[in-house]
Amino acid sequence: MGNTMSNATDHLWMHFTRMSSYDHAPVPVIERGEGAYIFDTNGKRYLDALSGLFTVQVGHGRKELAAAAAAQAEKLAFFPIWSYAHPAAIELADRLADLAPGDLNKVFYSTGGAESVETAWKVAKQFFKLTGKPNKHKVISRAIAYHGTTQGALSITGIPPFKEAFEPLVPGTFRVPNTNFYRAPEHLADDEKAFGQWAANRIEEAILAEGPSTVACVFLEPVQNAGGCFPPPPGYFQRVREICDEYDVLLISDETICAFGRLGTMFGAQKFDFQPDIITCAKGLTSGYSPLGAAIISDRIFEPFSKGDAMFGHGYTFGGHPVSCAVALANLDIFDREDLLGNVMRNENPFRMTLEKLMDLPIVGNVRGDGYFYGIEMVKDAATKESFTDAESERVLRGFLSKALFENGLYCRADDRGDPVIQVAPPLICDQTQFDEIEQILRSVLTEAWTLL
Structure with missing residues (x-):
């Protein structure tokens, strides 16, 4: 293991990584x-305050999930769900349909979030072609929102x-605020509900500007990730739902991050x-613990696909992979057994209050x-909300913060897609012990960062 550090960049091309930044520094392994917690090859411990990548809800090292994967792989390691099925895919689809709100009863598997987004857009386009509105293909989404890296997403x-x-x-594709x-x-800065109505109405404006007969769907995250965890103002989604109903536009909730307890509910739409x-x-x-994604689709949208010679010509070799489905079932069992949703609901206010101490x-x-999904926006002047310049972002965010947080034992995200933020999203098993650890490390590193401005 000793020489892993020096060899990481020989052949491994890391994602979203300036490869040159490791020319004279080792890659953290x-x-x-x-x-x-996570541990590097030197045995140093870090608090995983990002759940890997908003992913490891039940925490690391769960032997029962590894065992579920092994048991399934021994029995049936792989079979496609192209015109066939296997028990794990059927059982998980049943379970997801039960958990999802309303009539979202049809589960189309993928292997990740971007593929689920591709699936949903393609379903929307074909749905309208099958129902006599062939021009409806356009998509509305929000500024700074991240929906994945495949060409469609x-x-x-x-x-x-x-x-x-x-x-x-x-x-x-078209963007709204x-x-x-x-x-x-400025005219909405004191009234969150009015701001929410204003933001929702920009969706109607975009639909009308493009022509309702051409708009298929709106993609929104319950809490927007990029830009630093924007929650919806009260009444926002109710107004969006009204607009979508009025113009026959599908409302697609991209819950790649917000589903499975991140907000304390199984799905973000429920929150x-x-x-x-x-x-x-x-x-x-x-x-x-294994790659899996899904688009969970309403009965109404599925209906025209269920008749005659209609077919949704879309799929993925590894979508609904038997091992991944078995892991997902065992993962949902842990949610039930340990009441992880309840843990988030009981602790979300203490978590918020702990992070708000940093406001001083x-x-x-x-x-x-x-x-368990928070952004902390950094500014040069809290009174005027003045943000960093690009040069300051480069120097303070990339040059210092990201590295310093990690060196101090905290794995999280320092980012400036939009304004400079630090994002924290710990595993759903966490409690006040981890909240305090996050706050203390952030406090010491941010205090030092201030001196660099």
């Missing part, structure tokens, strides 16, 4: 995990720097009490989020 993503290298992308109340227009036409999910479905630091402008 994480070797094992246990509960809420990237087209729906609202982060221009992520897209530039890959243009031209799939046409027909997100629900960042901290940066709300904010709205009914989507499709939920896209992945990550927490297996707590990351001059560099902290805003703490926002929901459940």
Whole structure:
């Protein structure tokens, strides 16, 4: 194991990574995990305050999930669900249909979030072709929202720097404002509900600007990830649902992050009490122990696909993989047995209050989020909300913060897609012990970061 560190960049091309940053520095190599903690090859311990990547809901090192994978692999390691089925895929689909809100009863498997988003967009397009509205194909999503990296999901993503290298992308996608109340227009800065109605009404405006006969769907995360955990203002999703109903537009809840307890409910739509036409999910479905995603689709949308010679010409070799489905079932068993949803609901306010202690630091402008999913926005001036310049972001965020947090034993995300934020999303097993650890490390590192501004 000794020379792993120096060899990591020889052949491994890391995702979303400036490879040159490891020309003169070793790549951190994480070797094992246990509960809420991860350990590198030198044996150093870190608090995994991002759940891997918003994924490891039940924590690391769960032997029963490894055992479920092994047992399934011994019995049936692989078979496709192209015109065939296997017991694990059937059982998990039943369970997801029971858990999902309303009439979301049809489960189309993928292997991850972006593939689930691709699935939902394709379902929407074909649904309208099958129901006599062939021009409805366009998608509306929000500024700075991240929906994945495949060509379709990237087209729906609202982060221009992520897209530039890959243009031209799939046409027909349009952006509306997100629900960042901290940066709300001045005339709405004091009224969160009015701001929410304003933001929702921009969706109607976009539908009318494009022509309702051409718009198929709206993709929204219950709490928007990129930009730093924007929760919806009260009444926002109810207004969006009204707009979608009025113009026959599908409301797709992208819950790649927000499903499976991240907000304290099984699905994010349940936390904010709205009914989507499709939920896209992945990550927490297996707590990351095996790759799996799903689009959970309403009976109404499935109906025209169920007749005559209609077929949805879409699928993935590893979608609904037997081992992944077995792991997902065992993962959901842990949710039930340990009442993880209840744990998040009981602890979300203590978690928020612990993070809000950081508001006494001059560099902290805003703490926002929901459940076990929070963003801390950093500013140069808390009174005016003045943000970092690009050069300051480069120096403070990339040059210092990311590395310093990790060196101090905290794995989280320092990011500036939008404004500079630190994001924390610990495993759902965490409690006040971990909240305090997160706050203490953030406090010491952010205090030092302030001196660099």
